[in-house]
Amino acid sequence: MPKIYLGTAGIPLSAKGKSTIEGVKKVKELGLNAMEVEFVQGVKMSIEKAKELGEVAKTIGVRLSVHAPYYINLCSEEKEKIEASKNRILETATRAEAMGADAIAIHVAFYGKKSKREECLDEVKSSLGEILDKSKELGIVNVKYGIETMAKETAIGTLDEVILLSKELDRQIIPYIDWAHTFARQGGQIDYGEILDRLTKELGLTHINSHFEGLEIRNGKYVDIHRSIVYNTPPFEPLAREILKRDISITLICESPELENDALRMKKILEDLGYKFGE
Structure with a gap:
């Protein structure tokens, strides 16, 4: 039987307070069991607060x-931007380790003016290698660095x-699958089962971290503007079925x-298919 952790990107909209701790409590109250802490505008949480949140x-x-x-752009033309990006990733990881989070989602790089995709990938690999070395010095041992799949064709993230x-x-570097981004990057097509099998069989992952949302369609193309899952762009139920297999x-x-x-709509779909949360 699969083990599914389902929750929100950040503090639920219905939370009365706007602190992250109140957000986590609201997640539980709603009957959900996961939350992604959002540092998207910068890392503004202290290590002490992260520990308190984790407890x-x-x-x-x-x-x-x-x-x-x-x-963050590990493929920037400017060396200082690459260094700043590495620092932001490590600042995120230290807080994640303190709160007991299992992984961080990272938009790692844009191809920019690099003449070849391989050149940019090599730069990203080099920077990630330095981040891993520094992680060991900082005692970051439990957090995985999740390289997010991206919708934009200008970004590393197929x-x-x-x-x-x-x-x-x-193995501390993992894919962080954004199902909608992957769907868009593949021209509005996705084989959920194949992706799940590649992650578990090719990489031996024992846990998969992922995002789910709907995307807008403009001029016949899926674009990275998030919208409700009710639009089925992409559909959630086929993913739910593949997970439950x-x-x-x-x-x-x-x-x-x-x-x-x-x-909660996602939770209902999973429950209607026979999954029982809390077991």
């Missing part, structure tokens, strides 16, 4: 993950690229604008 989440049974700042980075570096552990973080409303 609350562990006590009530909410699995935590973290999203690193958006402003399924093959994130799998390659994991294979060629270290497998004995896997997975986190599903809802990144739609409707956050917990859509997370």
Whole structure:
């Protein structure tokens, strides 16, 4: 039987307070069991606060993950931007380790003016290698660095690229699958079962970290503007079915604008298919 952790990207919209701790408590109250802590505009949480958050989440049974700042580019033309990006990733990871989060989602790089995709990938590999070395010095041992699959064709983040980075570096580097981004990057097509099998069989992952949301369609093309899952762009139910066919552990973080409303829709779909949360 799979183990599914389902929750929101950040504090639920219905939370009365706007602190992250209140957000985690609201997640539990809603009957969800995961939350991604959002550092997308910068890392503004102290190590002490991260530890406090982690203790609350562990006590009530909410699995935590973290999203690193958006402003990261390990393939920048400017060396100081690459260094700043590495620091932002490590700042995120130290907080994630303190709160007991299992992984961080990272938008690692844009191809930019690099003449070849391979050149950019090599730079990203080099930077990630330095980050892993520094991680050991900082005592970051439990957190995985999740390279997110990306919708934009200008970004590193095809399924093959994130799998390659994991294979060629270290098992602390993992794919962080955004199902909608992958769907868009593949021209509105996705084989959920094939992706799940590649992650578990090729990489030996024992837990998969992922995002789910709907995307807008403009001029016949899926674009990276998030919307409710009710639009089925991509559909959630086929993913739910493929998860339930497998004995896997997975986190599903809802990144739609409707956050917990859509997370609860996802929960209902899984329950209607026979999954029982809390078992």
